[in-house]
Amino acid sequence: MQQDVLRSELRRRKQRMTAQRELVLKAFADTDAEHLSSEEVYRKVLEKRLRISKATVFRTVELLAEVGILRKIVFRDGIVRYELVEDTENEEQQIICNQCGKAFDFSLDKINDLLKSAEEKTGFKIEEVQIKFYGLCPECQERLERIRKATNSAHI
Amino acid sequence: MQQDVLRSELRRRKQRMTAQRELVLKAFADTDAEHLSSEEVYRKVLEKRLRISKATVFRTVELLAEVGILRKIVFRDGIVRYELVEDTENEEQQIICNQCGKAFDFSLDKINDLLKSAEEKTGFKIEEVQIKFYGLCPECQERLERIRKATNSAHI
DNA sequence: ATAACTGCAAATCATTTGCAGATTC
DNA sequence: GAATCTGCAAATGATTTGCAGTTAT
Numbered sequence: 001m002q003q004d005v006l007r008s009e010l011r012r013r014k015q016r017m018t019a020q021r022e023l024v025l026k027a028f029a030d031t032d033a034e035h036l037s038s039e040e041v042y043r044k045v046l047e048k049r050l051r052i053s054k055a056t057v058f059r060t061v062e063l064l065a066e067v068g069i070l071r072k073i074v075f076r077d078g079i080v081r082y083e084l085v086e087d088t089e090n091e092e093q094q095i096i097c098n099q100c101g102k103a104f105d106f107s108l109d110k111i112n113d114l115l116k117s118a119e120e121k122t123g124f125k126i127e128e129v130q131i132k133f134y135g136l137c138p139e140c141q142e143r144l145e146r147i148r149k150a151t152n153s154a155h156i
Numbered sequence: 157m158q159q160d161v162l163r164s165e166l167r168r169r170k171q172r173m174t175a176q177r178e179l180v181l182k183a184f185a186d187t188d189a190e191h192l193s194s195e196e197v198y199r200k201v202l203e204k205r206l207r208i209s210k211a212t213v214f215r216t217v218e219l220l221a222e223v224g225i226l227r228k229i230v231f232r233d234g235i236v237r238y239e240l241v242e243d244t245e246n247e248e249q250q251i252i253c254n255q256c257g258k259a260f261d262f263s264l265d266k267i268n269d270l271l272k273s274a275e276e277k278t279g280f281k282i283e284e285v286q287i288k289f290y291g292l293c294p295e296c297q298e299r300l301e302r303i304r305k306a307t308n309s310a311h312i
Numbered sequence: 313a314t315a316a317c318t319g320c321a322a323a324t325c326a327t328t329t330g331c332a333g334a335t336t337c
Numbered sequence: 338g339a340a341t342c343t344g345c346a347a348a349t350g351a352t353t354t355g356c357a358g359t360t361a362t
Binding site: 172209215 | 315317326
């Protein structure tokens, strides 16, 4: 698992494995949440009655991102969150409901064609692709339809 | 132009057109930069020897985004920047250099196919597509290559 | 006239930093 | 034992807020 990846990366960098670094990594391994902010990691560690400081969480999470174990994402609310890289391998594509906010991962073939043609057009060497579709999920489409029927009269 | 859009939107909302709101809008209209942070808008107004407070810039820029004149973007450095919506209409596709941060708009055909196939797969009704490619722009590729050659000896 | 807006300064909130003491290799 | 960590508390920097005075309608 990532423990070992971390250990060997740390050795390469002449850095050390510590209890706190394990705790932060474990927080990500143990949670169902897709992403965690530093604040959330901090709380998860405290919940287990283990000690860590916020500053250390910030430093550790940043380290794990440098090492490639976590991916750093700046969310629309401006808060930085992290996710385990392996969890989302090849799932950079998300479809998000504008109504209920639920996000679903899904994968599309054809992405590679797209990437190639973008590289040709721009001369870039592409390292990461992010595709987000925003729209209405099936449930919200139905719900909104029902509401529209019910409120039919009171509209402009 | 956007002046009029703003005026009528404000009327609808029972809000007022003010000198400061014009100034902020003008800052976006007059600049070559693709995006401006509140701080940058603030400076641009001051440069013209006109008075505005930072708080007002923050409030105004947020208002313009609500109204749909500006698009709010949270950058990787955590700073919120805004861009004129019309500038990027139909150009949701951006390619961004991980090194120098320059972003380029460009368009790809094939997007519609992609969209269709995503709708079929998920049952969503898609309203917006955002595609971001991250990588190295041609200049940075060159520069990095040059640096690598120059520093060849001192490496692991 | 009066509701909406602005400027100011103080407050907030996430994140960063300096440093002294604790820990890992 | 020495370099690397951690915790703490103070600093920072972007953004927000309360409020008294100003301005647009």
